[in-house]
Protein backbone atom coordinates (compact mmCIF):
# COMPACT_ATOMS: atom_id res chain seq x y z
CA UNK A 355 0.00 0.00 0.00
CA UNK A 356 1.40 3.39 -0.96
CA UNK A 357 1.04 6.25 1.47
CA UNK A 358 2.22 8.85 -1.03
CA UNK A 359 -0.04 11.89 -0.97
CA UNK A 360 -1.55 11.01 2.40
CA UNK A 361 -1.34 13.48 5.22
CA UNK A 362 0.53 12.19 8.25
CA UNK A 363 -0.31 12.88 11.90
CA UNK A 364 1.70 16.10 11.80
CA UNK A 365 -0.39 17.38 8.90
CA UNK A 366 2.44 16.90 6.43
CA UNK A 367 1.54 15.44 3.05
CA UNK A 368 4.05 12.73 2.22
CA UNK A 369 5.48 12.47 -1.29
CA UNK A 370 7.08 9.31 -2.69
CA UNK A 371 10.58 10.75 -2.10
CA UNK A 372 9.89 11.51 1.53
CA UNK A 373 8.49 8.03 2.08
CA UNK A 374 11.60 6.45 0.58
CA UNK A 375 13.74 8.65 2.80
CA UNK A 376 11.73 7.62 5.86
CA UNK A 377 12.24 3.96 4.97
CA UNK A 378 15.97 4.50 4.47
CA UNK A 379 16.16 6.22 7.84
CA UNK A 380 14.46 3.22 9.38
CA UNK A 381 11.55 5.33 10.67
CA UNK A 382 8.67 2.98 11.33
CA UNK A 383 5.04 3.76 10.84
CA UNK A 384 3.16 5.06 13.84
CA UNK A 385 0.09 3.28 15.22
CA UNK A 386 -1.80 5.12 17.96
CA UNK A 387 -3.18 3.00 20.78
CA UNK A 388 -6.19 4.34 22.69
CA UNK A 389 -6.62 2.75 26.11
CA UNK A 390 -10.24 2.16 27.11
CA UNK A 391 -9.64 0.25 30.38
CA UNK A 392 -11.03 3.00 32.65
CA UNK A 393 -14.31 2.96 30.66
CA UNK A 394 -14.96 -0.23 28.65
CA UNK A 395 -12.76 -2.28 30.94
CA UNK A 396 -14.05 -1.22 34.33
CA UNK A 397 -17.70 -0.90 33.37
CA UNK A 398 -18.08 -4.63 32.94
CA UNK A 399 -15.86 -5.78 35.80
CA UNK A 400 -17.65 -6.87 38.94
CA UNK A 401 -15.13 -4.90 41.04
CA UNK A 402 -16.12 -1.25 41.59
CA UNK A 403 -13.19 1.17 41.46
CA UNK A 404 -13.29 4.39 43.47
CA UNK A 405 -12.64 7.65 41.61
CA UNK A 406 -9.19 7.75 43.25
CA UNK A 407 -8.38 4.27 41.92
CA UNK A 408 -9.54 5.30 38.43
CA UNK A 409 -7.35 8.40 38.54
CA UNK A 410 -4.35 6.30 39.56
CA UNK A 411 -5.10 3.83 36.74
CA UNK A 412 -5.26 6.67 34.21
CA UNK A 413 -2.03 8.19 35.58
CA UNK A 414 -0.20 4.87 35.18
CA UNK A 415 -1.51 4.35 31.62
CA UNK A 416 -0.37 7.87 30.69
CA UNK A 417 2.99 7.36 32.36
CA UNK A 418 3.60 4.38 30.05
CA UNK A 419 3.17 6.69 27.06
CA UNK A 420 -0.46 6.26 25.97
CA UNK A 421 -1.65 9.58 24.53
CA UNK A 422 -5.40 9.00 24.30
CA UNK A 423 -7.53 7.37 26.99
CA UNK A 424 -11.29 6.83 27.21
CA UNK A 425 -11.79 7.62 30.88
CA UNK A 426 -15.54 7.63 31.55
CA UNK A 427 -18.99 7.47 30.03
CA UNK A 428 -21.76 9.95 30.73
CA UNK A 429 -24.58 7.43 30.80
CA UNK A 430 -27.44 6.63 33.15
CA UNK A 431 -25.78 5.73 36.51
CA UNK A 432 -28.69 3.42 37.30
CA UNK A 433 -27.83 1.33 34.22
CA UNK A 434 -24.03 1.55 34.54
CA UNK A 435 -23.21 2.18 38.22
CA UNK A 436 -19.46 1.81 37.54
CA UNK A 437 -19.58 5.07 35.56
CA UNK A 438 -21.64 7.09 38.05
CA UNK A 439 -18.58 9.18 39.01
CA UNK A 440 -17.76 10.43 35.48
CA UNK A 441 -17.88 14.07 36.64
CA UNK A 442 -15.54 13.33 39.57
CA UNK A 443 -13.06 11.55 37.28
CA UNK A 444 -12.85 14.52 34.90
CA UNK A 445 -12.60 16.96 37.83
CA UNK A 446 -9.75 14.89 39.28
CA UNK A 447 -7.95 14.79 35.94
CA UNK A 448 -8.20 18.57 35.61
CA UNK A 449 -6.88 19.11 39.12
CA UNK A 450 -3.90 16.88 38.27
CA UNK A 451 -3.44 18.57 34.89
CA UNK A 452 -3.16 22.01 36.48
CA UNK A 453 0.25 20.88 37.81
CA UNK A 454 1.64 20.09 34.35
CA UNK A 455 0.93 21.06 30.75
CA UNK A 456 1.72 17.69 29.27
CA UNK A 457 -0.53 14.69 29.30
CA UNK A 458 -2.91 12.56 27.32
CA UNK A 459 -6.25 13.43 25.78
CA UNK A 460 -9.14 12.15 27.89
CA UNK A 461 -12.23 10.98 26.05
CA UNK A 462 -15.76 11.05 27.46
CA UNK A 463 -18.23 8.60 25.93
CA UNK A 464 -21.81 9.77 25.40
CA UNK A 465 -24.97 8.15 24.04
CA UNK A 466 -27.27 11.16 23.75
CA UNK A 467 -27.64 14.92 24.15
CA UNK A 468 -27.99 14.69 27.92
CA UNK A 469 -24.69 12.83 28.15
CA UNK A 470 -23.09 15.40 25.85
CA UNK A 471 -24.27 18.24 28.12
CA UNK A 472 -22.69 16.49 31.11
CA UNK A 473 -19.43 15.93 29.17
CA UNK A 474 -19.23 19.60 28.19
CA UNK A 475 -20.03 20.71 31.75
CA UNK A 476 -17.17 18.44 32.91
CA UNK A 477 -14.75 20.02 30.40
CA UNK A 478 -14.15 16.69 28.65
CA UNK A 479 -11.54 17.47 25.96
CA UNK A 480 -12.83 14.88 23.46
CA UNK A 481 -16.20 13.25 22.79
CA UNK A 482 -16.95 9.72 21.58
CA UNK A 483 -20.57 9.02 20.64
CA UNK A 484 -21.81 5.49 20.02
CA UNK A 485 -24.28 4.32 17.41
CA UNK A 486 -25.31 0.65 17.18
CA UNK A 487 -25.67 -0.40 13.55
CA UNK A 488 -28.60 -2.77 14.20
CA UNK A 489 -32.01 -1.71 15.49
CA UNK A 490 -32.13 -4.69 17.85
CA UNK A 491 -28.88 -3.75 19.64
CA UNK A 492 -29.71 -0.04 19.54
CA UNK A 493 -33.08 -0.68 21.16
CA UNK A 494 -31.55 -2.90 23.81
CA UNK A 495 -28.60 -0.61 24.60
CA UNK A 496 -29.99 2.87 23.95
CA UNK A 497 -33.78 2.34 23.75
CA UNK A 498 -33.98 3.84 20.26
CA UNK A 499 -33.77 2.76 16.62
CA UNK A 500 -30.51 3.03 14.69
CA UNK A 501 -32.05 5.87 12.63
CA UNK A 502 -32.79 7.81 15.81
CA UNK A 503 -29.28 7.09 17.13
CA UNK A 504 -27.74 8.31 13.85
CA UNK A 505 -29.79 11.52 14.05
CA UNK A 506 -28.67 11.97 17.66
CA UNK A 507 -25.01 11.36 16.75
CA UNK A 508 -25.18 13.85 13.88
CA UNK A 509 -26.50 16.45 16.30
CA UNK A 510 -23.75 15.70 18.85
CA UNK A 511 -21.08 15.93 16.13
CA UNK A 512 -22.49 19.32 15.09
CA UNK A 513 -22.62 20.54 18.70
CA UNK A 514 -19.06 19.31 19.32
CA UNK A 515 -17.83 21.16 16.26
CA UNK A 516 -19.68 24.28 17.38
CA UNK A 517 -17.76 24.30 20.69
CA UNK A 518 -14.46 23.17 19.12
CA UNK A 519 -14.32 19.67 20.65
CA UNK A 520 -12.81 16.76 18.70
CA UNK A 521 -15.47 14.11 18.22
CA UNK A 522 -15.49 10.52 17.06
CA UNK A 523 -18.45 8.26 16.31
CA UNK A 524 -18.14 4.57 17.18
CA UNK A 525 -20.28 2.14 15.22
CA UNK A 526 -20.96 -0.73 17.62
CA UNK A 527 -21.78 -4.33 16.67
CA UNK A 528 -20.19 -3.53 13.28
CA UNK A 529 -19.12 -7.16 12.75
CA UNK A 530 -22.13 -8.99 14.18
CA UNK A 531 -25.00 -8.51 16.60
CA UNK A 532 -26.12 -10.80 19.45
CA UNK A 533 -29.77 -10.25 18.46
CA UNK A 534 -29.77 -9.59 14.67
CA UNK A 535 -26.85 -11.87 13.77
CA UNK A 536 -24.90 -11.04 10.61
CA UNK A 537 -24.15 -7.39 9.82
CA UNK A 538 -23.34 -6.53 6.22
CA UNK A 539 -20.55 -4.25 5.03
CA UNK A 540 -23.14 -2.19 3.13
CA UNK A 541 -25.15 -1.67 6.32
CA UNK A 542 -22.10 -0.23 8.12
CA UNK A 543 -21.03 1.85 5.10
CA UNK A 544 -24.46 3.38 4.74
CA UNK A 545 -24.56 4.47 8.39
CA UNK A 546 -20.98 5.76 8.24
CA UNK A 547 -21.85 7.86 5.17
CA UNK A 548 -24.78 9.50 6.94
CA UNK A 549 -22.64 10.36 9.95
CA UNK A 550 -19.68 11.61 7.94
CA UNK A 551 -21.79 14.40 6.44
CA UNK A 552 -21.79 16.01 9.92
CA UNK A 553 -17.97 16.15 9.92
CA UNK A 554 -16.65 13.97 12.77
CA UNK A 555 -12.88 13.75 13.23
CA UNK A 556 -12.98 9.98 13.33
CA UNK A 557 -15.21 6.98 12.71
CA UNK A 558 -14.60 3.80 14.69
CA UNK A 559 -15.75 0.27 13.99
CA UNK A 560 -16.34 -1.83 17.10
CA UNK A 561 -16.54 -5.59 17.36
CA UNK A 562 -18.61 -5.22 20.51
CA UNK A 563 -19.25 -8.93 21.04
CA UNK A 564 -15.94 -10.27 19.69
CA UNK A 565 -17.16 -12.20 16.64
CA UNK A 566 -14.93 -10.73 13.90
CA UNK A 567 -12.20 -12.60 12.03
CA UNK A 568 -9.37 -11.04 9.96
CA UNK A 569 -11.12 -11.60 6.60
CA UNK A 570 -14.14 -9.61 7.80
CA UNK A 571 -11.84 -6.90 9.16
CA UNK A 572 -9.97 -6.58 5.85
CA UNK A 573 -13.27 -6.34 3.98
CA UNK A 574 -14.88 -3.68 6.18
CA UNK A 575 -11.70 -1.61 6.63
CA UNK A 576 -11.00 -1.73 2.89
CA UNK A 577 -14.55 -0.61 2.09
CA UNK A 578 -14.49 2.22 4.66
CA UNK A 579 -11.03 3.52 3.74
CA UNK A 580 -12.01 3.70 0.09
CA UNK A 581 -15.17 5.70 0.85
CA UNK A 582 -14.38 7.86 3.89
CA UNK A 583 -13.12 11.39 3.17
CA UNK A 584 -9.36 11.67 3.76
CA UNK A 585 -9.86 14.04 6.72
CA UNK A 586 -11.87 11.45 8.67
CA UNK A 587 -9.66 8.94 10.52
CA UNK A 588 -10.63 5.32 11.05
CA UNK A 589 -10.23 3.64 14.45
CA UNK A 590 -10.90 -0.02 15.26
CA UNK A 591 -12.08 -1.56 18.55
CA UNK A 592 -11.77 -5.29 19.12
CA UNK A 593 -12.77 -7.65 21.89
CA UNK A 594 -11.01 -10.96 22.39
CA UNK A 595 -14.16 -12.92 23.19
CA UNK A 596 -13.36 -15.68 20.68
CA UNK A 597 -9.58 -15.30 20.80
CA UNK A 598 -9.43 -13.49 17.42
CA UNK A 599 -8.85 -10.00 18.83
CA UNK A 600 -5.13 -9.59 18.14
CA UNK A 601 -5.38 -11.24 14.72
CA UNK A 602 -8.14 -8.75 13.92
CA UNK A 603 -6.03 -5.84 15.19
CA UNK A 604 -3.10 -6.79 12.96
CA UNK A 605 -5.43 -7.30 9.99
CA UNK A 606 -6.84 -3.80 10.58
CA UNK A 607 -3.34 -2.25 10.71
CA UNK A 608 -2.23 -4.10 7.59
CA UNK A 609 -5.40 -2.85 5.86
CA UNK A 610 -4.50 0.75 6.75
CA UNK A 611 -5.98 1.51 10.20
CA UNK A 612 -3.61 3.62 12.31
CA UNK A 613 -5.61 3.93 15.56
CA UNK A 614 -6.63 0.96 17.70
CA UNK A 615 -8.47 0.67 21.01
CA UNK A 616 -7.25 -1.74 23.68
CA UNK A 617 -7.62 -2.04 27.45
CA UNK A 618 -4.85 -2.42 29.98
CA UNK A 619 -4.70 -6.04 31.11
CA UNK A 620 -7.39 -6.95 28.58
CA UNK A 621 -10.02 -6.24 31.21
CA UNK A 622 -13.64 -5.87 30.22
CA UNK A 623 -15.03 -9.21 31.21
CA UNK A 624 -14.59 -11.34 34.29
CA UNK A 625 -11.80 -13.86 33.53
CA UNK A 626 -13.74 -16.52 35.44
CA UNK A 627 -17.00 -16.02 33.57
CA UNK A 628 -17.76 -18.39 30.68
CA UNK A 629 -18.71 -15.41 28.48
CA UNK A 630 -15.76 -13.18 29.30
CA UNK A 631 -15.67 -10.31 26.83
CA UNK A 632 -12.48 -8.37 27.49
CA UNK A 633 -10.98 -5.90 25.07
CA UNK A 634 -7.69 -6.88 23.48
CA UNK A 635 -4.96 -6.17 26.05
CA UNK A 636 -2.98 -2.97 25.52
CA UNK A 637 0.33 -4.63 26.48
CA UNK A 638 -0.30 -7.58 24.12
CA UNK A 639 -1.14 -5.17 21.29
CA UNK A 640 1.91 -2.97 21.94
CA UNK A 641 4.17 -6.05 21.98
CA UNK A 642 2.66 -7.30 18.70
CA UNK A 643 2.93 -3.94 16.95
CA UNK A 644 6.44 -3.04 18.12
CA UNK A 645 7.83 -6.49 17.23
CA UNK A 646 6.13 -6.14 13.82
CA UNK A 647 7.97 -2.91 13.07
CA UNK A 648 5.30 -0.36 14.01
CA UNK A 649 5.97 2.44 16.46
CA UNK A 650 3.48 3.05 19.29
CA UNK A 651 5.49 5.41 21.48
CA UNK A 652 4.56 3.26 24.47
CA UNK A 653 7.00 1.85 27.04
CA UNK A 654 6.04 -1.83 27.31
CA UNK A 655 7.78 -2.39 30.67
CA UNK A 656 5.85 0.50 32.26
CA UNK A 657 2.66 -0.83 30.73
CA UNK A 658 3.28 -4.27 32.27
CA UNK A 659 3.94 -2.61 35.64
CA UNK A 660 0.64 -0.75 35.31
CA UNK A 661 -1.12 -4.00 34.41
CA UNK A 662 0.34 -5.76 37.47
CA UNK A 663 -0.91 -2.89 39.62
CA UNK A 664 -4.36 -3.14 38.00
CA UNK A 665 -4.61 -6.90 38.67
CA UNK A 666 -3.64 -6.33 42.32
CA UNK A 667 -6.26 -3.58 42.74
CA UNK A 668 -8.96 -5.69 41.06
CA UNK A 669 -8.03 -8.66 43.22
CA UNK A 670 -8.09 -11.06 40.29
CA UNK A 671 -5.79 -11.92 37.36
CA UNK A 672 -6.17 -10.01 34.09
CA UNK A 673 -6.44 -11.80 30.71
CA UNK A 674 -3.26 -10.29 29.18
CA UNK A 675 -0.64 -12.89 28.29
CA UNK A 676 2.23 -10.41 27.86
CA UNK A 677 1.61 -9.23 31.44
CA UNK A 678 2.07 -12.86 32.50
CA UNK A 679 5.01 -13.80 30.26
CA UNK A 680 6.85 -10.47 30.13
CA UNK A 681 8.34 -8.67 27.16
CA UNK A 682 10.91 -10.15 24.74
CA UNK A 683 13.66 -11.93 26.72
CA UNK A 684 16.76 -9.90 27.36
CA UNK A 685 20.20 -11.47 26.88
CA UNK A 686 22.49 -11.24 29.87
Ligand code: ZN
Pocket residue numbers: 394560562591593633
Ligand atom coordinates in the same frame (compact mmCIF):
# COMPACT_ATOMS: atom_id res chain seq x y z
ZN1 ZN B 1 -15.99 -2.47 23.69
